[in-house]
Amino acid sequence: MNKIALVTGASRGLGRNTALSIARKGDDVILTYQRRADDAQAVVAEIQAMGRQAVALPLDTGVVATFAGFAERLQSALRETWQRDTFDFLVNNAGHGDHALIGQTTEAQFDALVNVHFKGVYFLTQTLLPLLADGGRIVNLSSGLTRTSYPGYAAYAAAKGAVEVLSVYLARELGARGIAVNTVAPGAIETDFGGGAVRDNPELNRTFAELTALGRVGLPDDIGPMIASLLSEDNRWVNAQRIEVSGGQRI
DSSP: OOOEEEESSOSSHHHHHHHHHHHHTTOEEEEEESSOHHHHHHHHHHHHHTTOOEEEEEOOTTOGGGHHHHHHHHHHHIIIIISOSOEEEEEEOOOOOOOOOGGGOOHHHHHHHHIIIIIHHHHHHHHHGGGEEEEEEEEEEOOGGGTSOOTTOHHHHHHHHHHHHHHHHHHHHHGGGTOEEEEEEEOSBSSSGGGTHHHHOHHHHHHHHHTBTTSSOBOHHHHHHHHHHHTSGGGTTOOSOEEEESSSBTO
16 A cells, blocks of 8 residues: 655645655655645646646645644545545645844744744644554654854744754654654755745855855755655664755755
């Protein structure tokens, strides 16, 4: 029986690449999107063209009040498409960037980052635990900015640091169910994250490339396949780990 992965924020960027990489390894995918329904359906079509099954569901990971309704829609999708009541892998990928020095960060910016990157991850995972199969996997996305600093990302990095601690506690509490939980921390990547700053700003791109041992910034294809591999049986004994995937950034 094929495994089913739920990837949040998978209509574009790293989430899209992760969803496609999982499908290439032979598993089915449920992907969420916030506003880009057309982009999400395009990803569904790509996955179906591989001979895998896929469904796209709307979700705002920053609004906890919507999670119960999302779980109901997820249950319906599982039963209608797979005749199952559970899924196997949860990849908490959805997120956004906001650049502001500590002295200039507004409460609204801070709350938005925490709601999506920590509070949302915490309570979405809590909501979906009854639907996650025993022996499953959870991957939470963090950032290389929790290990090294770059001015303007304090609130974002702090929220990601909280997720890294949460992952360890999840691994401990879910171990009895055979569920492994890990954190993947990408370095600088060329996506539209943060307004596409790393991708579209040549100076910033060059700065991060010079800080990276392999001499360039990352691409989605450097990250998605690694996450898909982490979900496989080959990595079944990897648990409670923070795995940085940055090409050797600031080492």
